[in-house]
Ligand SMILES: N[C@@H](CSCCS(N)(=O)=O)C(=O)O
């Protein structure tokens with residue numbers, strides 16, 4: 522059953538323990554302050570704002586190897602999975618506002634529970650596919666995808682806090698767009714698992730239209746599947762999205778990012794989306810923070826059907842003149 526309904530749920534996931542910098546937990550509020558709800562309400566959707574989840578920070582949560590806060594991250598994702606699952610089950614297209622990218626573990630799993638044939642589009646400067654054994658930082662926001670993939674399970678240790686999660690995604694149902702900062706361990710996994718990915722070099726060579734077309738063809742040509750779009754704001758060039766934790770030069774232009782979102786909307790298959798890594802404390806100026814948060818609103822709106830050409834309702838629905 523495709524959950525590509527036209528009602529939208531918003532879930533705030535003020536979460537930061539997948540990495541070490543403070544402030545990304547204020548991402549959801551920054552995106553709301555940039556006018557998300559007003560923008561979406563002009564799009565004639567029934568909107569269900571679930572508010573922000575209240576995550577528990579576990580006092581006793583020793584590192585696992587060099588991985589900080591494993592139990593806190595695991596519990597937060599278990600909670601988020603439940604919230605996303607409820608929203609999807611209620612028939613909404615579910616938008617999760619981050620928060621760091623470790624929250625995609627819960628968001629994708631919650632979506633999968635009700636859409637077991639989902640496919641995943643990961644738009645990011647980074648692959649976020651380190652395992653605890655390959656991660657240079659230990660940060661779980663750089664390991665999210667490795668917790669989801671069935672083919673990686675013999676490479677994954679049992680991480681405390683994640684016993685609730687059984688890996689469910691096939692590598693063939695995953696595509697990356699925007700990669701430009703991939704660790705050696707991640708590169709080995711991408712190649713060894715035959716994962717389809719398009720780097721910024723691919724976009725330079727083929728252009729965003731061809732990359733988008735090849736990505737959607739790779740995922741959907743055999744079977745139309747609900748799409749989970751996990752969009753890291755750092756996929757954009759840092760000149761457009763400076764308020765984020767791991768900026769990398771040479772990112773998506775505004776037009777490339779919006780075009781990609783428009784094409785994903787045009788499939789009619791978008792079923793859930795994450796917009797993550799907006800960190801309002803990292804912008805050098807208020808304008809930098811607002812530009813980053815406003816860009817997040819634009820990407821979400823474009824993913825949900827806002828077009829650059831505009832739209833109109835059929836004239837017979839307009840109030841007759843003089844009423
Ligand atoms: N690859 C690095 C950086 S991961 C950056 C995570 S994110 N969510 O893309 O900002 C690591 O694993 O620590």
Ligand SMILES: [Mn+2]
Pocket residue numbers: 622645647649662753798
């Ligand atoms: Mn990421």
Ligand SMILES: [Mn+2]
Pocket residue numbers: 645646647753755756767798
């Ligand atoms: Mn990233």
